Amino acid sequence: MPTTPWLYVDPTDFDLASIDTSSRRGPDGEKMDRERAEQLHDENIEALKALQYQMWAEGKHRLLVVLQALDTGGKDGAIRKTFGPLNPQGVKTQAFKRPTAKELSHDFLWRIHEHTPAKGQIQVFNRSHYEDVLVVRVHNIVPEERWRRRYEHIRHFEKLLADEGTMVLKVMLHISKDEQKERLQARLDDPSRHWKFDPGDLKERARWQDYQAAFQEALTETSRPHAPWYVIPADRKWFRNYALSTIVRGTLESVSMRWPEPAEGLHDIVIE
Amino acid sequence: MPTTPWLYVDPTDFDLASIDTSSRRGPDGEKMDRERAEQLHDENIEALKALQYQMWAEGKHRLLVVLQALDTGGKDGAIRKTFGPLNPQGVKTQAFKRPTAKELSHDFLWRIHEHTPAKGQIQVFNRSHYEDVLVVRVHNIVPEERWRRRYEHIRHFEKLLADEGTMVLKVMLHISKDEQKERLQARLDDPSRHWKFDPGDLKERARWQDYQAAFQEALTETSRPHAPWYVIPADRKWFRNYALSTIVRGTLESVSMRWPEPAEGLHDIVIE
Numbered sequence: 001m002p003t004t005p006w007l008y009v010d011p012t013d014f015d016l017a018s019i020d021t022s023s024r025r026g027p028d029g030e031k032m033d034r035e036r037a038e039q040l041h042d043e044n045i046e047a048l049k050a051l052q053y054q055m056w057a058e059g060k061h062r063l064l065v066v067l068q069a070l071d072t073g074g075k076d077g078a079i080r081k082t083f084g085p086l087n088p089q090g091v092k093t094q095a096f097k098r099p100t101a102k103e104l105s106h107d108f109l110w111r112i113h114e115h116t117p118a119k120g121q122i123q124v125f126n127r128s129h130y131e132d133v134l135v136v137r138v139h140n141i142v143p144e145e146r147w148r149r150r151y152e153h154i155r156h157f158e159k160l161l162a163d164e165g166t167m168v169l170k171v172m173l174h175i176s177k178d179e180q181k182e183r184l185q186a187r188l189d190d191p192s193r194h195w196k197f198d199p200g201d202l203k204e205r206a207r208w209q210d211y212q213a214a215f216q217e218a219l220t221e222t223s224r225p226h227a228p229w230y231v232i233p234a235d236r237k238w239f240r241n242y243a244l245s246t247i248v249r250g251t252l253e254s255v256s257m258r259w260p261e262p263a264e265g266l267h268d269i270v271i272e
Numbered sequence: 273m274p275t276t277p278w279l280y281v282d283p284t285d286f287d288l289a290s291i292d293t294s295s296r297r298g299p300d301g302e303k304m305d306r307e308r309a310e311q312l313h314d315e316n317i318e319a320l321k322a323l324q325y326q327m328w329a330e331g332k333h334r335l336l337v338v339l340q341a342l343d344t345g346g347k348d349g350a351i352r353k354t355f356g357p358l359n360p361q362g363v364k365t366q367a368f369k370r371p372t373a374k375e376l377s378h379d380f381l382w383r384i385h386e387h388t389p390a391k392g393q394i395q396v397f398n399r400s401h402y403e404d405v406l407v408v409r410v411h412n413i414v415p416e417e418r419w420r421r422r423y424e425h426i427r428h429f430e431k432l433l434a435d436e437g438t439m440v441l442k443v444m445l446h447i448s449k450d451e452q453k454e455r456l457q458a459r460l461d462d463p464s465r466h467w468k469f470d471p472g473d474l475k476e477r478a479r480w481q482d483y484q485a486a487f488q489e490a491l492t493e494t495s496r497p498h499a500p501w502y503v504i505p506a507d508r509k510w511f512r513n514y515a516l517s518t519i520v521r522g523t524l525e526s527v528s529m530r531w532p533e534p535a536e537g538l539h540d541i542v543i544e
Contacts, residue, residue: 059377102390105331105390105391105392106388106390106391106436107388107432107433107436107437107438108436109385109432110385110386110388113381113382113385113386114382114385114386116378116379116382118374118377118378119377119378120377146435149435153428153431153432153435153436156425156428156429156431156432157428157432159425159428160379160381160425160428160429161379163418163421163425164378164379164380164425165379166379
């Protein structure tokens with residue numbers, strides 16, 4: 001089993017369409033309200049600060065958090081709310097945009113591998129190698145036989161990371177088509193958000209069902225206990241934030257971390 | 273089958289100890305003499321120059337050549353004799369030495385993946401990820417359960433490269449223990465080679481049998497038609513050079529390369 005079963009994608013029994021994007025059910029099935037969720041999120045952040053500091057001091061574990069979502073799904077906000085408060089020396093983020101010519105001259109995992117976390121580090125991916133089985137599939141950028149083989153390559157790659165000591169955590173922020181409409185409209189209505197509006201987003205929106213099918217298959221094919229996918233209902237931002245910080249905290253708490261041993265003779269030192 | 277069956281490591285039937293390191297048998301089993309081998313090597317180099325130029329112009333295929341050998345096995349000389357004459361813009365070499373602290377803070381394939389070839393490129397590795405199942409095994413640098421899992425990670429990694437369009441070729445330059453003794457002695461006797469003599473090599477030499485066992489297993493576990501190992505008898509340098517250039521040439525000739533299509537309207541252009 002993965003560290004936390006809540007919201008985990010069980011590859012033997014998963015139906016994306018059946019997930020309520022406005023759900024506010026917590027780990028025990030109870031309905032959360034906003035105030036309670038925000039309070040728990042704040043507690044999670046305090047716990048994460050301590051865990052990340054210890055992780056950094058110990059320099060042994062690594063954590064990779066992959067975030068995927070459709071446009072307006074809330075990746076930027078989620079990163080800001082959960083990882084923003086942590087010590088930036090121990091947390092790196094990497095956004096993967098349309099591949100450059102140089103990146104395209106290598107295999108699809110080449111640019112990804114480069115940014116996997118070092119010991120003691122948390123690395124957050126804003127989009128990732130999953131684009132190579134999502135947008136690439138929806139737009140037929142490579143032949144099906146080629147993107148289909150990538151599921152296996154991704155499984156093997158994440159197994160390598162896990163075997164060599166990296167915790168791998170993958171999160172889909174899941175919104176409804178109606179919620180996306182509202183968020184796109186908000187970008188149109190607010191001059192300070194115009195820069196976030198890309199007319200190309202409308203073309204992607206027209207492929208909504210194709211993307212749902214692509215996510216359904218990608219998550220089923222690659223969610224494994226050592227590299228789990230979680231689907232977070234993300235129509236409510238406060239629920240999304242609470243869920244993400246809870247899952248990251250649960251993952252870090254699942255490994256035993258210790259403060260490094262003091263240097264030899266440290267106890268005999270007297271500062272005069 | 274791999275591109276050339278000659279000297280290929282068949283993983284179902286391979287015994288490193290049975291290979292004659294001073295063999296001079298060519299692809300048809302005939303005994304080569306030095307003059308003939310040197311002549312064929314020169315022909316191979318001319319063919320390789322043309323193949324590599326076309327590969328570079330086409331910008332489609334990639335070739336990775338991994339070279340492994342015990343100390344004094346002849347990696348440097350082999351690289352100079354086979355890849356030295358090619359256009360350096362299309363050929364890169366990368367030596368992998370003892371991993372740095374930064375490299376050690378990632379999985380063992382992290383530093384390797386970075387240097388895999390781009391489209392149109394030939395990349396030559398002087399040592400490689402195989403050190404992580406050779407020297408690491410012989411010196412117990414990580415626990416057995418960990419290096420043993422690496423065979424599978426290596427197979428998967430090389431399958432990724434092959435599936436995404438890289439030709440992967442792995443070569444062991446195989447010398448006898450007596451030949452190594454002579455070559456080490458030559459380094460001691462010649463002031464211009466003193467810099468190549470590392471007293472640590474003697475410690476490695478004392479582990480000769482351990483290294484043979486490690487090579488035997490690593491080659492069997494990872495030689496596959498899409499990422500073949502070849503063992504080149506390397507006591508005779510002229511034979512080693514001829515064998516390497518023959519195998520590289522055979523690999524490049526196995527893919528169909530074409531000159532890129534001319535830009536539209538090129539045929540109508542008149543230079544005045």
